Amino acid sequence: MGAHADNELLQTWITGWSACRGYEPHDDGRSTSVRLTDQQDQTEHFLFEPTEEQFLDLATATKQDPMRILTVVTNRMQDLIDAAVPLGMRVTDRQQSLMSVDMGGQDVEDPRPPGDDFTLEREQSGACRHVTVRSDGHLAARGSVSVVNEYAVYDRIVTEDGFRRRGLGSYVMRALTAGVLEDDVTTGLLMASADGRALYEFLGWQHLADVFVIRG
Template sequence: MNGLTDDLLETWVTGWAKARGYQTRHEGRFPAAFLHDKTNDWEYFALEPSHDEFAALASSARQGAGRLFTIVTSRVADLYGAANVYGLSVRSTDEVFMVLPMEGQDIEDPIPPDSYTAQTFRSGTGGRVEVSFGEIPAARGHVAVVDGFAVYDQIATEPDFRRQGLGSYVMRALTALALEHDAETGLLISPATGLELYRYLGWESLASVMMFEPRL
């Protein structure tokens, strides 16, 4: 699947969980994160699970009303049927796993758009970027570098400040930060609303992302 592997998915989970302060563990070969700030339960991640693996993970997901089960896949239609068989509801199918080669990316901090101020906060092998309009938060994002991979997360622009180049600025500033730690490849999971921006910036779509929840 275009270079996607279990190790690559686990790297993304590690960076994503690090950015959000989530505890992680494994269920067999699949990573999981404890969403203490949302569901107060576990979210499981899998890349193209087999029929038996899907059944086992679905069983784990059904152990708690707040548990989530996320699959990176090229078989969206097939998994709708599997979810119905194993007592899961499809929560979302509009996210996409994306990748970006970091070679050739600008290592210099970009200049924020006129009238905006920006700050970069470094922490370990990553950090966050925040953009403000006066005292008003306008945009933000986080990146964590794990084993040469830059995991981007929490990229957001406030509604009143969209279509002003802030998303592009945040991504470029995060990339400059990631390159301080010799990142070679960028990883992110994008909602449908972010695809146009990320493709413009050179990101490539690798697979769909489906999220399931227990049907109680």
Template structure:
């Protein structure tokens, strides 16, 4: 469990780095100041046990802009403890992979563009002047944390997601990254598994209500 916790905390730090967010600590776990349309703060913990989780839940209870996220193999014990909180997402997966170079050509006349800020990068593909796919990655040490890998509905199942991941991976490796970390949606997890990523734990996110 120590290794699982350390790996997940590395993801949190890297995810905050990608989005340029501030991280504090609450009861030994990171609290990220997300300041987004969906939430102001997010506490992230890794299978802390029912008692510790109940204490963490007190920090977000009653605050509709506060999120509590837990990563664990079995989420059921935490659902039971989370009385009074609202389930925001319960179908995501924390995944990891050793980074390896791969090629994925940009097909269909897409136009690539980059936004690079030090050890953070966003890669986009435009088709006919409109955004078709995009993704971001941040490198901290030897970790590459991938974030917001998205393909617009009109351009799915054309290999754009695979192309974005391959391109971002190559960039991250050029920055010294050797390990990949991300949290995947149901749809994204299928792509990442096909690329050799492994599921490490399930993810439950709750909002104070």
């Protein structure tokens, strides 16, 4: 049975995402907040399917603080965005997607690189595994994955300019998956950008919920 979007699943993603980025999540009773220590100490607050009242409460607080970001995971995106119109909020991203995949169908073998000029490096820090792909010493692509209970949480799957459309995104994902399947993970989880969603769908990932970001 596949994953379904709920607050517990969002908390799992936040835990894994934070582990790979060195963040510390904090539940303040209204939302889960994370201080983005690598982004000028901005604070990002996360909500899952809030009521309109809960959303407007956090949106108002976000409007009043230029260092706050509000990220909402929902399948009522347009309704909530419309509710915030009187506040004059800026919707800075409305094309992210919470996605999952059944890890039981994933390949356990290390993938072959898409070219002889590519080399793969692996390292692990705490619960997070990292892979880096280089071409003649130059950074070509990278990505990370952490383990949270039975979930594998993927993060920052990036292909550098000049190396795109060469299959490196798929290669990084498969290399991360081959490594993380050493653990008893059953489900993959990630937050996809609009650009990344097509790649993940090609690899068998399923959309669970929309994600949008607003600030004051």
